[in-house]
Amino acid sequence: xxxxxxxxxxxxxxxxxxxxxxxxxxxxxxxxxxxxxxxxxxxxxxxxxxxxxxxxxxxxxxxxxxxxxxxxxxxxxxxxxxxxxxxxxxxxxxxxxxxxxxxxxxxxxxxxxxxxxxxxxxxxxxxxxxxxxxxxxxxxxxxxxxxxxxxxxxx
Amino acid sequence: xxxxxxxxxxxxxxxxxxxxxxxxxxxxxxxxxxxxxxxxxxxxxxxxxxxxxxxxxxxxxxxxxxxxxxxxxxxxxxxxxxxxxxxxxxxxxxxxxxxxxxxxxxxxxxxxxxxxxxxxxxxxxxxxxxxxxxxxxxxxxxxxxxxxxxxxxxxxxxxxxxxxxxxxxxxxxxxxxxxxxxxxxxxxxxxxxxxxxxxxxxxxxxxxxxxxxxxxxxxxxxxxxxxxxxxxxxxxxxxxxxxxxxxxxxxxxxxxxxxxxxxxxxxxxxxxxxxxxxxxxxxxxxxxxxxxxxxxxxxxxxxxxxxxxxxxxxxxxxxxxxxxxxxxxxxxxxxxxxxxxxxxxxxxxxxxxxxxxxxxxxxxxxxxxxxxxxxxxxxxxxxxxxxxxxxxxxxxxxxxxxxxxxxxxxxxxxxxxxxxxxxxxxxxxxxxxxxxxxxxxxx
Numbered sequence: 001x002x003x004x005x006x007x008x009x010x011x012x013x014x015x016x017x018x019x020x021x022x023x024x025x026x027x028x029x030x031x032x033x034x035x036x037x038x039x040x041x042x043x044x045x046x047x048x049x050x051x052x053x054x055x056x057x058x059x060x061x062x063x064x065x066x067x068x069x070x071x072x073x074x075x076x077x078x079x080x081x082x083x084x085x086x087x088x089x090x091x092x093x094x095x096x097x098x099x100x101x102x103x104x105x106x107x108x109x110x111x112x113x114x115x116x117x118x119x120x121x122x123x124x125x126x127x128x129x130x131x132x133x134x135x136x137x138x139x140x141x142x143x144x145x146x147x148x149x150x151x152x153x154x155x
Numbered sequence: 156x157x158x159x160x161x162x163x164x165x166x167x168x169x170x171x172x173x174x175x176x177x178x179x180x181x182x183x184x185x186x187x188x189x190x191x192x193x194x195x196x197x198x199x200x201x202x203x204x205x206x207x208x209x210x211x212x213x214x215x216x217x218x219x220x221x222x223x224x225x226x227x228x229x230x231x232x233x234x235x236x237x238x239x240x241x242x243x244x245x246x247x248x249x250x251x252x253x254x255x256x257x258x259x260x261x262x263x264x265x266x267x268x269x270x271x272x273x274x275x276x277x278x279x280x281x282x283x284x285x286x287x288x289x290x291x292x293x294x295x296x297x298x299x300x301x302x303x304x305x306x307x308x309x310x311x312x313x314x315x316x317x318x319x320x321x322x323x324x325x326x327x328x329x330x331x332x333x334x335x336x337x338x339x340x341x342x343x344x345x346x347x348x349x350x351x352x353x354x355x356x357x358x359x360x361x362x363x364x365x366x367x368x369x370x371x372x373x374x375x376x377x378x379x380x381x382x383x384x385x386x387x388x389x390x391x392x393x394x395x396x397x398x399x400x401x402x403x404x405x406x407x408x409x410x411x412x413x414x415x416x417x418x419x420x421x422x423x424x425x426x427x428x429x430x431x432x433x434x435x436x437x438x439x440x441x442x443x444x445x446x447x448x449x450x451x452x453x454x455x456x457x458x459x460x461x462x463x464x465x466x467x468x469x470x471x472x473x474x475x476x477x478x479x480x481x482x483x484x485x486x487x488x489x490x491x492x493x494x495x496x497x498x499x500x501x502x503x504x505x506x507x508x509x510x511x512x513x514x515x516x517x518x519x520x521x522x523x524x525x526x527x528x529x530x531x532x533x534x535x536x537x538x539x540x541x542x543x544x545x546x547x548x549x550x551x552x553x554x555x556x557x558x559x560x561x562x563x564x565x566x567x568x569x570x571x572x573x574x575x576x577x578x579x580x581x582x583x584x585x586x587x588x589x590x591x592x593x594x595x596x597x598x
Contacts, residue, residue, distance in 0.1 A: 017334070058336060063584075081247065
């Protein structure tokens, strides 16, 4: 059995019912496969003891679970009110220029996906940019090239 | 300057690194848990009832009373669950983020006190999926606590990460999500206290509510109830953001004036600009005009102005901001986050966005302003949960308080503010989703 299968078995033991392991299992499957591909959903369903359709139905509800391929890196710019008030849109446009893509798209080399995000819960440290799910605070348009360079240089 | 507010929830966090167990113990950490564990569960509930603590998530329900609804184990033999709502997602609120990141042990201590009170052996902390930082802090804190089995006793704590859905902050949607389903709200009754997680008695409490408990047990409910004002006792961690000099989280005594929050703690509006409007308790609350801030920040005082403390997210907007643009951005948020279960919310929020967009572009005719209010009215009170309703009430309040500005968009066939408003063109996720190409599936 795959490592993912084993890890999902462990997840199931934490809860009174296997169903509660669905979200963490989907997250793990996504981390393993890059996104929730049909194969990933099948493997996840098998480990949980349910159907791929159930897994897909649940996954499609949640913003952080991706049923389509995304870039290896994910850049999310919060554009909700508090961030927008202090220039989040300019930060988002800075990323669009630097990456050569529109918000919502992935760079041609499949490396970086850029998305606007709903309130990330860091309003007092606006603009918040989540880079691979780690928050950068007080981001200004001038900071954008360095963040992109860091992602391109990294690993 | 800052008033001399008692600091309870965030106490000591400026002086010490309270993410470390040893540092937290050095300031008396976990003594309250020990004290509570020596008390009968009912005595802990009574103490919290005496403190008049009310839920800090937004609904402000009396915490002790909520606990008292939970049947005793002999009345209902099913396992009892304590579920902590750490799914903070209300635009404007970021207090739970800071509480978990800076005083994780005080938060966990509060969870253990609550679990003792409701006789639960199972704690689930449902933490927002995006909160990687606080999650990692809590993982480390729980790891440290494992070395002290006498504190945990036979209680297990599971950190459960959400996956990105605002609606899961609503308690029944959260329970659905925790059961591994799409996070769609349930009908109430039955209430979670009777039939919650897996149809068992369940208490759902907010992070800040938990973090307030150690101080209440330590000082006693009666002492805590001396802080604040009637109906709003104790302290509150308030998130201040938007157009202020010093945005951030501030712990205040309930009843502090909003002017003090914005001009004292927050340092006022940058650039000497005028304060145009304030969202007092997260984007779900009725907006206040800049001249309405001479009001105490507490439940009753804000209720008199037809608004609420909500989740204590105070968002300040200066005089450059267009209220129609604000309406669009707020409406798009709720449109995106509507779970789709109730038609008035699912369709209504989209209608609201469409009408607001026509107003902004100058394409709207006079009747559409009334249509907007009519759509709001048709959402209000007609859904299972408050999501659509709060969107409708919030946007209707922008029209109500800034009617002239909305009218000007029609009269001038366009936006009087245009690009000079900081909210101009803010791209919401819903706008991107709508244009997303279908996935290419290989054969």
